[in-house]
Amino acid sequence: MKPFSRAERVSVKIQSNLSELLHKKVSDPRLxxxxxxxxxxxxxxxxxxxxxxxxxxxxxxxxxLAGFKSASGFLKKSLAAKLGLKFMPALTFLYDESLDYGSHINEVLKSLNVDGDSETPEDTES
Known part of the structure; x- marks a missing residue:
């Protein structure tokens, strides 16, 4: 059995080609x-x-999101030329909330006193 499915291999190619297109070919300031x-x-x-x-x-x-919606036709056409697939997948753009969530968790952890300077309940009993 192959270590990665075809969908996983194609998704990596889509990600790298799309990143390249965004930086080199798309001139939309929103993106x-x-x-x-x-x-x-x-x-x-x-x-x-x-x-x-x-x-x-x-x-x-x-x-x-609006920028991706307006550029989706161009991006799909450009990706189709680079990937050479029989059918080009329909592209849906979604905001990745995980980075915001990670940032929020980091702020919560910083707000807690985790450096050990405060007294713990065991320290106050003796």
Whole structure:
């Protein structure tokens, strides 16, 4: 058995080619700071979920979504030429919430006093 499925191999190619297209061919200012964080492709290679992140808060997130929506035809056509698949998957762009969640968790951990300077309940009993 192969270590990776065809869908996984194609999704890696889509991610790398799409990242290259964003940096070299797309001139939409809404997509300048967008980074492709992952691609999830169905086993039949018909639908691809493209995950991206962008800095700048909610406004930048919605602007990037609009930018991807307007550029999706160009991106799909360009990817089809590079990938050479029988059928080009339908592209759906989704904001990757995991980075925001990780940042939130990091802030929560920083707000806690975890450096050991505070007294613990065992210390106060003696």
């Amino acid at each position: 300048e700071m967008a980074t492709i964080t992952g691609v999830k492709l169905t086993d039949d290679l018909r639908h691809a979920q493209i995950f991206f992140c962008v800095s700048g808060g909610k406004k930048a997130k919605y602007e990037a």
